[in-house]
Amino acid sequence: MDHFAENPRRVLLLDSPRLAALRTLPAPFAAETLGWGDLRRAVVRAAPSSVVVLDPFAEDGEWLDGRALEVIAACRMVPTVAVVPFRVEAFVNVRALLRGGLTEIADAEMENTPQAIRLRLLSVHAQPFKRRLEAELSRFASANARTLLRGAAEVSVDGGGAMELARRFDAQERTVAGWCRREGLPAPRRLLAWTRVLLVLLLLEESERSMIGSARAAGYATDYTFRRALRELLGDGGARERSFAEAMAALNGELRDLREQARRRARGSRVA
Amino acid sequence: MKHRRNEDGLPRSPLDFAHPLEVRGPEMEGAAILEEVAPAAALTLLKTLRLVNAWSRGMDVVGDLLRCKQMSIWEEDALLAGIEERLWAPVAVIASAMKTPTRADPREIAKCCSAVTEWALEQGAEGTALHFAEAAALAWPENARYAWVAGRMLRNAGRFSEAESWLRRAARVATWRDDREARDLALNSLGNLYAQTGRFADAQRCLDHAFNAARRYRLRDRESAVTHDLLMLHAFTGRWHHAEEMALRAFDLHPPDHPNVLKLAHDTAQLWIETGCADLSLTILYTLLPRFQAPEERLRVLASTIYAAGFADDRTAYDAALPEARQIMADIGDSPGTLSWALLDIGIGAACMGDWEYAAETLTFTLASTQGAGIQGVEAKAEAALESVSRRTRIQAPRRIDRTRSSQHTADSLLAALRIAVPIGPAADAGSGV
Numbered sequence: 001m002d003h004f005a006e007n008p009r010r011v012l013l014l015d016s017p018r019l020a021a022l023r024t025l026p027a028p029f030a031a032e033t034l035g036w037g038d039l040r041r042a043v044v045r046a047a048p049s050s051v052v053v054l055d056p057f058a059e060d061g062e063w064l065d066g067r068a069l070e071v072i073a074a075c076r077m078v079p080t081v082a083v084v085p086f087r088v089e090a091f092v093n094v095r096a097l098l099r100g101g102l103t104e105i106a107d108a109e110m111e112n113t114p115q116a117i118r119l120r121l122l123s124v125h126a127q128p129f130k131r132r133l134e135a136e137l138s139r140f141a142s143a144n145a146r147t148l149l150r151g152a153a154e155v156s157v158d159g160g161g162a163m164e165l166a167r168r169f170d171a172q173e174r175t176v177a178g179w180c181r182r183e184g185l186p187a188p189r190r191l192l193a194w195t196r197v198l199l200v201l202l203l204l205e206e207s208e209r210s211m212i213g214s215a216r217a218a219g220y221a222t223d224y225t226f227r228r229a230l231r232e233l234l235g236d237g238g239a240r241e242r243s244f245a246e247a248m249a250a251l252n253g254e255l256r257d258l259r260e261q262a263r264r265r266a267r268g269s270r271v272a
Numbered sequence: 273m274k275h276r277r278n279e280d281g282l283p284r285s286p287l288d289f290a291h292p293l294e295v296r297g298p299e300m301e302g303a304a305i306l307e308e309v310a311p312a313a314a315l316t317l318l319k320t321l322r323l324v325n326a327w328s329r330g331m332d333v334v335g336d337l338l339r340c341k342q343m344s345i346w347e348e349d350a351l352l353a354g355i356e357e358r359l360w361a362p363v364a365v366i367a368s369a370m371k372t373p374t375r376a377d378p379r380e381i382a383k384c385c386s387a388v389t390e391w392a393l394e395q396g397a398e399g400t401a402l403h404f405a406e407a408a409a410l411a412w413p414e415n416a417r418y419a420w421v422a423g424r425m426l427r428n429a430g431r432f433s434e435a436e437s438w439l440r441r442a443a444r445v446a447t448w449r450d451d452r453e454a455r456d457l458a459l460n461s462l463g464n465l466y467a468q469t470g471r472f473a474d475a476q477r478c479l480d481h482a483f484n485a486a487r488r489y490r491l492r493d494r495e496s497a498v499t500h501d502l503l504m505l506h507a508f509t510g511r512w513h514h515a516e517e518m519a520l521r522a523f524d525l526h527p528p529d530h531p532n533v534l535k536l537a538h539d540t541a542q543l544w545i546e547t548g549c550a551d552l553s554l555t556i557l558y559t560l561l562p563r564f565q566a567p568e569e570r571l572r573v574l575a576s577t578i579y580a581a582g583f584a585d586d587r588t589a590y591d592a593a594l595p596e597a598r599q600i601m602a603d604i605g606d607s608p609g610t611l612s613w614a615l616l617d618i619g620i621g622a623a624c625m626g627d628w629e630y631a632a633e634t635l636t637f638t639l640a641s642t643q644g645a646g647i648q649g650v651e652a653k654a655e656a657a658l659e660s661v662s663r664r665t666r667i668q669a670p671r672r673i674d675r676t677r678s679s680q681h682t683a684d685s686l687l688a689a690l691r692i693a694v695p696i697g698p699a700a701d702a703g704s705g706v
């Protein structure tokens with residue numbers, strides 16, 4: 001069964017005449033049109049698999065950066081896309097929004113149909129999460145390990161499992177398991193357990209959500225299942241006392257051990 | 273790995289080909305352009321980059337993004353954007369090609385992207401140049417050389433993870449397409465990347481593959497280049513005798529007027545500093561310096577001279593080399609690869625001379641510029657040297673290595689080969705051999 005047929009990705013679309021053509025989007029997206037106030041409130045509770053699409057210009061051409069930045073700040077784990085004209089007049093404002101945390105910009109003249117913007121919406125999936133992961137990931141992780149981790153981040157945001165991870169790379173599950181082993185990563189299920197836990201910790205840090213809200217947004221049935229997963233990975237200690245940075249340090253430690261094991265296996269096979 | 277000659281298609285390797293289009297990195301597409309380039313040109317280039325990358329993903333993915341009417345409007349806008357001709361020309365060709373995307377020629381698109389890369393490098397817009405180097409490789413994925421160029425540029429920029437991705441891809445595609453030279457280049461560059469990031473076993477494996485392939489296919493230029501890099505790897509990992517063997521072989525492979533001979537002579541001199549022959553190294557470095565003109569090359573020789581002078585306790589040589597080295601460092605600014613090694617050598621040389629304050633300043637700066645950059649060896653050496661400086665204890669000169677008859681023969685042959693390439697002064701004839 002197609003995961004997205006049942007669970008399309010939510011697009012929170014600003015109610016603006018310039019974005020009217022985007023109200024009906026192709027799979028895997030489903031758009032909801034909201035005014036600024038409702039948009040901000042919706043973002044606070046939105047799943048990180050959602051995307052926010054903004055038009056930061058008012059009808060009279062006024063630049064609404066204050067409102068746009070409020071929406072961006074409401075939950076930084078939800079990617080935000082501003083549809084803007086690629087014109088010199090807009091340049092400074094666009095750069096200010098990007099520095100304020102906007103995830104992406106879409107070209108108002110090119111990416112202004114549902115089919116045209118689809119690729120852009122796909123490209124921002126899990127971007128904020130990936131950005132935070134990359135910033136804290138050990139520099140000794142190989143290039144392929146990083147690619148696998150990014151894939152795991154994307155799948156976690158969608159609430160997927162090992163099968164979805166394999167599908168993401170157009171490969172068999174055992175092939176992906178072999179890649180993980182070779183690149184010094186945990187097995188796919190454990191890798192995804194890590195990325196889901198890290199996602200919840202980030203949601204707790206960066207938004208106004210409760211523990212149960214964050215856990216559910218990351219696909220856990222209850223906060224209890226999240227806390228159990230956290231304990232399995234990080235040992236005893238309250239969930240509220242664990243930070244994303246601490247969890248990343250623990251993950252980096254595990255990756256270091258796995259890389260060493262992978263090297264020993266490689267040396268052993270060369271000697272043999 | 274399966275070897276085959278194939279005019280079309282790519283090997284099935286989902287993981288190696290996932291980055292950067294299929295599984296995106298964390299940054300906004302084309303982010304560097306908005307930071308580095310003036311607004312009018314920046315927006316034109318951003319649009320160009322995004323359309324090329326979208327086109328590279330394939331028409332079945334791109335939807336109706338590349339609509340003829342929009343492409344015509346964009347072509348007109350690009351012509352009217354008022355950007356300089358060197359930039360306008362490749363952008364106009366791309367814009368025109370995108371009007372009929374199913375018929376666009378990947379070679380032409382890749383060439384235009386490379387032209388933008390060159391323009392960006394001249395402007396000092398390194399991030400922009402890298403974006404378009406990658407775009408060229410994505411536009412023509414069957415050409416391993418574009419992937420190799422992207423990988424090398426990323427490595428030189430200190431972006432080692434992305435560089436590894438591209439260089440592995442280049443090696444893979446080159447093998448599939450039976451482009452032997454490109455494969456050798458990719459393996460060589462990958463080996464150097466691994467050496468730079470401390471993965472010495474992987475570096476050895478890649479360079480050995482490159483060496484064997486160069487010999488098998490009689491790629492003489494490649495064989496000499498890889499041999500030189502093997503010299504550096506062995507020297508760095510303390511395998512002195514192997515390093516000398518590689519150096520001797522490299523001299524044999526290079527004709528006397530080959531442009532790399534001087535660099536080889538310098539690297540041999542550096543090797544001999546580590547094996548306790550600082551006096552001989554100084555003589556060689558004195559002879560070499562006038563033959564280097566480019567600032568970064570002169571800096572490398574000067575830094576080695578300061579390093580050797582420190583261990584040889586030669587104040588005159590130290591005082592002669594230091595001012596110019598400092599001037600060049602001030603002029604060229606910082607780049608993770610080049611400057612860190614020079615700083616390290618200068619810092620250690622200064623420490624040996626008892627120039628404690630300058631040594632501390634230089635070594636601290638070395639650490640600051642390499643921390644987090646993943647350049648192995650420099651950090652560890654700089655920390656150890658800084659420790660000695662803080663305690664005001666002299667850094668011990670490397671002692672002369674013990675030699676077997678065989679290794680002495682190699683070393684003597686190497687000195688003879690070097691003298692043919694670079695006429696060294698009388699001090700070297702006066703018995704200060706290896």
